[in-house]
Amino acid sequence: xxxxxxxxxxxxxxxxLAGCQKATDSAAFEKQAKEDVRKWIPAFxxxxxxxxxxxxxxxxxxxAPGNPRATGHDAIRALLExxxxxxxxxxxxxxxxxxxxxxxxxxxxxxxxxxxVKDASGTVVESGNYLAVMQRQSDGKWLMIRDTxxxxxxxxxxAEAPAAPAESK
Amino acid sequence: xxxxxxxxxxxxxxxxLAGCAKKVDSxxxxxxxxxxxxxxxxxxxxxxxxxIAGFYAADGMVMPxxxxxxxxxxxxxxxxxxxxxNAKKGGVTLAIEPTSGGASGAFAWQVGTYKVTDxxxxxxxxxxFIELRKNVDGKWMITHDIxxxxxxxxxxAEAPAADAAATTPPSS
Numbered sequence: 001x002x003x004x005x006x007x008x009x010x011x012x013x014x015x016x017l018a019g020c021q022k023a024t025d026s027a028a029f030e031k032q033a034k035e036d037v038r039k040w041i042p043a044f045x046x047x048x049x050x051x052x053x054x055x056x057x058x059x060x061x062x063x064a065p066g067n068p069r070a071t072g073h074d075a076i077r078a079l080l081e082x083x084x085x086x087x088x089x090x091x092x093x094x095x096x097x098x099x100x101x102x103x104x105x106x107x108x109x110x111x112x113x114x115x116x117v118k119d120a121s122g123t124v125v126e127s128g129n130y131l132a133v134m135q136r137q138s139d140g141k142w143l144m145i146r147d148t149x150x151x152x153x154x155x156x157x158x159a160e161a162p163a164a165p166a167e168s169k
Numbered sequence: 170x171x172x173x174x175x176x177x178x179x180x181x182x183x184x185x186l187a188g189c190a191k192k193v194d195s196x197x198x199x200x201x202x203x204x205x206x207x208x209x210x211x212x213x214x215x216x217x218x219x220x221i222a223g224f225y226a227a228d229g230m231v232m233p234x235x236x237x238x239x240x241x242x243x244x245x246x247x248x249x250x251x252x253x254x255n256a257k258k259g260g261v262t263l264a265i266e267p268t269s270g271g272a273s274g275a276f277a278w279q280v281g282t283y284k285v286t287d288x289x290x291x292x293x294x295x296x297x298f299i300e301l302r303k304n305v306d307g308k309w310m311i312t313h314d315i316x317x318x319x320x321x322x323x324x325x326a327e328a329p330a331a332d333a334a335a336t337t338p339p340s341s
Contacts, residue, residue: 024274061269061280063297065234065317106193106274110301112230112313114238129232131299131315133278146280148299150234150317156324 029104033111063148109134198272218250226310277302
């Protein structure tokens with residue numbers, strides 16, 4: 001009888017565990033997500049896309065403005081290589097503002113903040129916002145599954161429009 | 170001894186439960202988000218900014234392309250009211266198609282595509298979005314909402330005008 005009780009209770013305990021999820025350490029996630037993005041930026045500027053790719057899940061989607069969605073590592077590599085080379089050619093670099101926020105719950109986390117693009121003299125020529133969704137993988141590692149950003153500045157005036165005077169900014 | 174065993178096991182069970190949260194039905198939440206997105210698009214096309222503001226958490230944030238981020242119900246309502254009025258004036262309608270999503274713990278996410286169509290049914294813009302939601306008292310409220318166009322921005326004014334551009338009206 002004693003044994004039966006124990007077995008029944010152990011089974012009940014296992015069932016309870018299967019239907020529930022371990023608490024997530026959101027502060028530890030936040031620290032890691034913020035560290036990750038601060039490796040992502042210099043890697044992107046240097047064209048070291050392998051380092052960027054290591055932060056994405058195999059089936060991740062990067063949703064860049066002016067581009068179709070890039071799904072999976074091969075497509076993401078092609079997109080990031082193109083964007084990184086374009087910025088290098090234009091003589092500009094990407095930098096982060098320190099206003100980013102990150103939190104996690106269950107196996108999901110997010111990381112969001114704002115960025116700037118600077119020219120060689122350090123002048124900010126572009127700015128925008130980003131959002132990444134991260135998921136805890138089976139090995140416990142947090143990787144990005146979706147990543148997007150956009151410019152918060154007005155689009156460049158179309159070619160037909162007269163060039164705006166510089167002071168209108 | 171029998172009772173001691175009982176008590177120990179009950180205590181262990183209670184501890185196990187305290188250290189964990191109930192697992193979320195990810196597929197069910199994804200379905201719920203899909204239908205909410207249909208309502209979002211219908212409200213946008215109807216210019217119902219109040220209804221749209223109601224989909225967001227109190228500290229929810231909209232990050233539209235080419236505009237500053239709008240945080241909180243008032244700022245979101247103002248952005249949506251202006252943006253949907255512009256769409257109506259331009260004679261275009263918005264359609265949104267969720268493509269993936271999921272939930273875990275108190276967070277949920279959804280990704281999809283959008284299409285803006287003019288009065289004759291031609292697509293004038295296509296793009297994609299990510300929204301993040303959190304469980305607020307049992308309701309999945311949007312905390313982050315961001316999207317962008319698939320189309321490259323118009324050529325800057327400094328560039329020589331392309332032949333095709335001469336016949337294209339400036340986009341709004």
